[in-house]
Amino acid sequence: MITKPQAVEPAAAIVPAVSVENLGFTYHGSDRRALGGVSFVQARGEMIGIIGASGAGKSTLAKCLNRIIPEFEGGEFRGVVCVGGRRLDGMRVSEVAGAVGMVFQDFEAQLFSTNVAHEVAFAMEQAGMGREEMNARIGPALEAVGLAGFEHRDPTTLSGGEKQRLAIAAVLALGPDVIVMDEPTTDLDPEGKAEVFALIRKLRARGLSLLIIEHETGELRACDRLMLVRAGEIIADAPPAHLLTRLELLEECGVHPPELNQVLAALGITHHAPDVDHGESLLRGLIPDLPHGPGSRARSGAPRPAAAPAAAEKAARPLVEIEDLSFSYPGGPRVLDSVSLSIRPGEFIAIIGQNGSGKTTLAKQIVGLLRPEAGRVLIEGRDRTTLRPAETAQEVGYVFQNPDHQIFAATVEDEVAFGPRNFGLPPEEVERRCAEVLSAVGLERERDSDPFLLGKGERQRLAVASVLALRPRLLILDEPTTGLDYREQRRMMKLVSELNGAGIAIVIITHTPWLVAGYARRVVLMRRGRLLFDGPVREFFADEELLRGSSFRPPEVTTLGRRFGVVALTAAELVDWLRQYR
Amino acid sequence: MPIYLYIERTGVLHRLHPTVKVFALFVMFWSVYWVDHPLALLPLGLLMLAAAQSAGAWPNFYRLRWLFIMVILFTTLAWMIFYRRGPALVDLKIIHLSRASLLFGFGRGLKLAELLATSVLFLSTTKIEELAVGLSTLGVPYRAGFAITLAFRLAPLFMDSAVTVYQAQSLRGYDFNRGGPLERIRRYVPVIIPVFMGALRKANAMAMALEARGFGRISRPTSFIEYPLAARDLAAAILLLAIGAVYFMIYYTGYGAIALQ
Numbered sequence: 049m050i051t052k053p054q055a056v057e058p059a060a061a062i063v064p065a066v067s068v069e070n071l072g073f074t075y076h077g078s079d080r081r082a083l084g085g086v087s088f089v090q091a092r093g094e095m096i097g098i099i100g101a102s103g104a105g106k107s108t109l110a111k112c113l114n115r116i117i118p119e120f121e122g123g124e125f126r127g128v129v130c131v132g133g134r135r136l137d138g139m140r141v142s143e144v145a146g147a148v149g150m151v152f153q154d155f156e157a158q159l160f161s162t163n164v165a166h167e168v169a170f171a172m173e174q175a176g177m178g179r180e181e182m183n184a185r186i187g188p189a190l191e192a193v194g195l196a197g198f199e200h201r202d203p204t205t206l207s208g209g210e211k212q213r214l215a216i217a218a219v220l221a222l223g224p225d226v227i228v229m230d231e232p233t234t235d236l237d238p239e240g241k242a243e244v245f246a247l248i249r250k251l252r253a254r255g256l257s258l259l260i261i262e263h264e265t266g267e268l269r270a271c272d273r274l275m276l277v278r279a280g281e282i283i284a285d286a287p288p289a290h291l292l293t294r295l296e297l298l299e300e301c302g303v304h305p306p307e308l309n310q311v312l313a314a315l316g317i318t319h320h321a322p323d324v325d326h327g328e329s330l331l332r333g334l335i336p337d338l339p340h341g342p343g344s345r346a347r348s349g350a351p352r353p354a355a356a357p358a359a360a361e362k363a364a365r366p367l368v369e370i371e372d373l374s375f376s377y378p379g380g381p382r383v384l385d386s387v388s389l390s391i392r393p394g395e396f397i398a399i400i401g402q403n404g405s406g407k408t409t410l411a412k413q414i415v416g417l418l419r420p421e422a423g424r425v426l427i428e429g430r431d432r433t434t435l436r437p438a439e440t441a442q443e444v445g446y447v448f449q450n451p452d453h454q455i456f457a458a459t460v461e462d463e464v465a466f467g468p469r470n471f472g473l474p475p476e477e478v479e480r481r482c483a484e485v486l487s488a489v490g491l492e493r494e495r496d497s498d499p500f501l502l503g504k505g506e507r508q509r510l511a512v513a514s515v516l517a518l519r520p521r522l523l524i525l526d527e528p529t530t531g532l533d534y535r536e537q538r539r540m541m542k543l544v545s546e547l548n549g550a551g552i553a554i555v556i557i558t559h560t561p562w563l564v565a566g567y568a569r570r571v572v573l574m575r576r577g578r579l580l581f582d583g584p585v586r587e588f589f590a591d592e593e594l595l596r597g598s599s600f601r602p603p604e605v606t607t608l609g610r611r612f613g614v615v616a617l618t619a620a621e622l623v624d625w626l627r628q629y630r
Numbered sequence: 631m632p633i634y635l636y637i638e639r640t641g642v643l644h645r646l647h648p649t650v651k652v653f654a655l656f657v658m659f660w661s662v663y664w665v666d667h668p669l670a671l672l673p674l675g676l677l678m679l680a681a682a683q684s685a686g687a688w689p690n691f692y693r694l695r696w697l698f699i700m701v702i703l704f705t706t707l708a709w710m711i712f713y714r715r716g717p718a719l720v721d722l723k724i725i726h727l728s729r730a731s732l733l734f735g736f737g738r739g740l741k742l743a744e745l746l747a748t749s750v751l752f753l754s755t756t757k758i759e760e761l762a763v764g765l766s767t768l769g770v771p772y773r774a775g776f777a778i779t780l781a782f783r784l785a786p787l788f789m790d791s792a793v794t795v796y797q798a799q800s801l802r803g804y805d806f807n808r809g810g811p812l813e814r815i816r817r818y819v820p821v822i823i824p825v826f827m828g829a830l831r832k833a834n835a836m837a838m839a840l841e842a843r844g845f846g847r848i849s850r851p852t853s854f855i856e857y858p859l860a861a862r863d864l865a866a867a868i869l870l871l872a873i874g875a876v877y878f879m880i881y882y883t884g885y886g887a888i889a890l891q
Contacts (some may be wrong), residue, residue: 091816111838114842116838116841116842120837120838120841140841140846140847141841141842141843142844142845142846143844144848145841145842145843145844145847146844148842150839150842152835152839152842153840154832154835154839156787156832157832157835157836157839158835158836158839158842158843160780160783160836160840161758161759162636162757162758162759163759164759165757165854166854166855169854170843170854171843172852172854173851173853173854174843174844174845174846174847174848174851175844175847175848175851176848176851177852178852179853179854180851182852182854183854202693211807218843252843339823370817380805414795415801416864417797417800417801437797437800437801438800438801438802438803438804441801441802441803445801446798446801448794448797448798450794452831453791453794453795453824453828454795454798454799454824455824455827456819456820456821456824466802466804466820467802467803470803470804470805471803500827505689514726514802515706515801515802516716518802518803521884562870576858602655613684
């Protein structure tokens with residue numbers, strides 16, 4: 049049986065879901081406190097969003113709520129945490145499982161069974177629940193997350209969004225006092241993210257107490273309150289309408305300020321826009337003669353094109369030519385289907401599409417990790433199949449999504465030197481390249497550091513540096529900003545832009561709309577192994593029908609701009625255009 | 631390539647109680663252990679082929695066909711080098727080809743192939759959860775049984791990770807095939823370290839997720855899936871006991887051994 053924490057107060061209605069008092073924690077071996085004197089109360093049925101940069105203490109706070117800290121990760125712990133009115137002091141993590149449902153970022157690491165129904169039952173088995181009771185709870189839990197009918201499916205066959213919803217069903221079945229989600233959508237594609245956030249809204253409507261940690265503020269606008277965390281302290285705790293208009297504070301804390309609010313603030317409107325409709329009505333209130341016209345180009349004063357491809361870029365001989373390429377993995381369906389495209393020197397291309405659409409497979413074909421089933425790939429006119437992957441490493445560099453898939457050396461410098469040494473370059477040349485690329489990625493001070501002790505953003509930049517050291521003319525980056533906070537994402541994209549400015553062609557595989565709009569010049573949209581669109585970024589965002597069918601959501605400022613008949617890719621661009629009407 | 635061997639079927643072997651399946655695994659290992667002569671091993675081999683047919687496990691045997699062939703071939707050859715008994719039919723200095731070395735080598739190869747076939751058959755008909763239940767019924771502590779089943783789940787993730795790391799290092803110009811055998815093993819360090827570090831991270835994340843779901847709260851959790859014992863389970867257990875006893879008798883009476891003359 050699940051033993052729910054005993055309420056201290058007699059009337060459950062006035063007992064908060066969570067109360068935290070003077071909570072502090074310092075990890076073993078660290079001289080910096082991860083949390084320092086955090087206090088807050090979460091009412092029952094309340095949805096709180098926790099925002100802040102990486103390392104601010106968000107996840108530490110979440111882990112304190114179910115005793116992973118200090119039970120699992122040791123250190124100096126102080127303060128009081130109460131859930132459902134009961135103090136958690138001295139309890140084991142497993143004893144708190146019935147009161148605090150925890151959903152983690154890594155959906156692969158929280159599924160243990162070969163069958164969906166059994167996955168939901170797992171936590172109930174651990175609580176010693178009877179079979180009848182389990183059966184009675186599994187159906188409603190799966191129904192709540194939209195997985196009814198999936199009972200006999202193997203969880204490994206589910207999509208990312210479905211896996212994360214299954215993880216939520218597994219905690220829902222225990223009927224916890226609060227559900228804590230630690231960046232539940234970071235590893236998901238836009239469709240998966242939308243699924244999970246739709247579920248979160250549904251759970252909130254059912255009156256569940258939710259605590260959501262997220263990097264992106266956009267989806268947290270539905271919260272009752274947002275808590276902004278910096279250096280282990282809650283520096284602001286307010287409803288979204290108040291906190292999300294403090295743009296400078298958000299930026300200062302490494303949080304992406306909502307772009308709609310950026311546009312409004314630049315025009316002197318200090319209100320919060322919870323959605324595009326609201327933003328539009330505020331702007332029309334301020335500038336009554338704004339044009340109408342979704343889908344069409346601006347009638348006047350269209351913004352300048354975002355760095356149109358240079359004539360030299362167009363005329364240059366392609367670095368990569370892909371002709372009618374098809375491919376399937378053994379025994380599987382077709383992953384690439386008659387794909388043709390070319391990549392020229394100096395281009396900046398974003399490849400987008402749902403998970404499983406063939407983006408990474410296409411990149412692996414370009415670098416030679418896979419061989420075409422039909423069609424061919426040419427690298428500077430040479431047939432890819434006649435070249436080993438290493439032979440073209442100095443022409444085409446590939447940075448894998450997870451930097452930890454390549455880091456192994458004892459120091460940052462050795463990691464970067466690994467590639468050049470493999471090509472037998474003389475030591476002085478290796479040293480020169482190390483200094484050059486470490487400076488380019490801003491890691492020159494870390495050259496003697498242990499790469500495993502660097503932060504995620506630094507490890508990602510190290511992975512780029514170690515590929516750059518081979519001086520490729522084309523750099524392919526597979527989701528280089530996944531798991532990074534806003535500040536780190538900006539830093540990574542600044543680096544990539546500078547590399548592109550220095551003449552390196554860039555291909556970036558990403559799900560992040562504002563990165564595509566803000567940095568790429570050409571978009572390649574893939575769906576089920578086929579190219580759905582290949583053209584300039586502005587043309588892509590101007591094609592409403594294409595966007596509707598692609599499940600790729602444009603940035604909100606682009607959607608807002610379209611209401612006025614203009615295709616604006618960034619907040620600054622839209623503000624420039626709007627200023628013409630004032 | 632999918633690494634899980636389980637094949638979704640509803641045959642008799644699939645429906646056996648997990649404890650009986652684990653017991654069958656034990657009995658097969660036991661029986662194979664006691665005899666050396668290929669003729670004595672042959673009935674067990676035939677039994678397994680019949681079981682594979684009944685369980686629809688041929689796709690798995692087909693996938694691993696080269697492994698079976700290599701195991702039998704190389705074991706037979708290896709024992710012709712080390713098992714130098716009986717009058718030589720052909721003496722090639724290194725290889726001692728005698729009736730005894732041939733039978734012994736082939737017998738050893740067959741033994742290994744039958745152990746492999748038993749495991750393939752077991753994994754083709756048993757879900758991970760059933761393995762946990764089977765181990766638990768036989769007295770293996772729940773935590774230990776769960777750890778074993780988790781290892782099965784993690785293996786494909788680590789294999790995927792190893793392939794990706796191998797590709798990443800190849801793309802940085804690293805040549806895994808340079809040097810002699812020892813040098814080649816040493817050259818896998820740039821793969822082993824990232825995979826090992828990744829495994830530690832994954833294990834840590836999994837351990838946290840398990841605790842957060844209440845794992846370890848009680849020593850004997852309840853089971854969602856019901857495994858009632860049926861008459862077929864009793865019949866299978868009796869048959870298995872008989873097989874185990876017969877093979878011990880074959881060993882005891884010396885019929886399973888290989889005569890040197």
